[in-house]
Amino acid sequence: MLPTVVIANLAPAGAAARCGQLNIGDQIIAVNGVSLVGLPLSTCQTYIKNSKNQTVVKLCRASLF
Numbered sequence: 001m002l003p004t005v006v007i008a009n010l011a012p013a014g015a016a017a018r019c020g021q022l023n024i025g026d027q028i029i030a031v032n033g034v035s036l037v038g039l040p041l042s043t044c045q046t047y048i049k050n051s052k053n054q055t056v057v058k059l060c061r062a063s064l065f
Contacts, residue, residue: 004029004037005044022057030058 005028010017028036028044031051036044 004039005041005048028057030056032056 007016007022007024007026007028009024010022016022028048030036031047032055034047036047039047
């Protein structure tokens, strides 16, 4: 597992839940071409919050079983 953001929950009415492509447990590797690997959580949150309406998210899905 890479040292990056892991989705712990999704707001039911939020954009991530509405898109239907993000799941709890997914790792967010990059947002709009900016790598989040190794960055502090607060920095990652800032990148995510400041993203525009069209956001490209690179995910890493890990199987738990």
